[in-house]
Amino acid sequence: MWRSTSKNYCPASWMLAAGVALTLVLMLSGSGQALAYETYSAGCNDCHGTFQSGTSPKGTIFPSNNKHTMHRSSSYMATACNLCHVSSGYTPVYMASSAGTANNPGIGCLGCHGENYGAAIGYKGAGMRKHHAAHNVTECAGCHTDDPLPLPEGIAPRYYGTADTHADDACNSAPNYKENWSVGDTEGQDNDGDDFYDQADPDCHAAGPGDLNCDGVVDFGDINPFVQALSDPGGYEAAYPGCNIRHGDCNGDGFVDFDDINAFVALLSGL
Secondary structure, eight states: OOOOOOTTOOHHHHHHHHHHHHHHHHHHHHHSSOOTTSBGGGTHHHHHOOTTOSBOTTSOBOGGGOHHHHHHOTTTTOOOHHHHSOTTOSOSOBSSOOOOOSSSOOOTTHHHHSOOOBTTTBSOOHHHHHHHHHTTOOTTTTTOTTOOOOOOTTSOOTTTTSTTOSOOOTTOOTTTOTTOOOBSOOOOOOTTSSSOOGGGSGGGTSOSTTOTTOSSSOSGGGHHHHHHHHHOHHHHHHHSTTSOGGGGOTTSSSOOSGGGHHHHHHHHTTO
């Protein structure tokens, strides 16, 4: 084995440095990506107000003048504490981790403010970041370069419709509006980041995969937009605003590409 003859050779220090480097690699690979805003109070509050506030700087008014009450009270969202908080305490609120419950994993704010990808992709707020980018909030873009295509508006985030919260219905349908409990409005979330909300989003009325013109059916009228989605994604989004390009993911692998052609043809054929 080669060994340095330098008097400064210090295997213990070298091993410590290597161990630290390896630990950092494992931490980063295990978490997928570090979050620019690891906790709500690390920057989200600058635009959306503190959790004890009665009005968001964006203008949203919360029941009982308290955002936390809106989330927690049985009269409103009735969200279980452990969906948002870690088991060791109530602060800080982490964006992507929490204690979780028997019904739900501990994925913090992303449980309601991130799509329900799960599996290998993980619970990532791709639609939330796309929405922010559309409003010139781009701090996250530099690191999150591998975001999947946002799922359509009607795909519920992980915590929706479970026993741990009243939050439900990603399309925020009347008369219950079970995605919104703020005062004086009925606007829920823009889950897919296309700036079309709730029932105004064609995704809430579309047939799903293969429906590239968002008219509610999969037919020959979807052929040209499907081809455009494959060849010119930007042109497709400009031509069909509010119609999620993810409808072109006909084989369900998370991408819109040539691998979807056979599955699209099968949908057209009614197979």
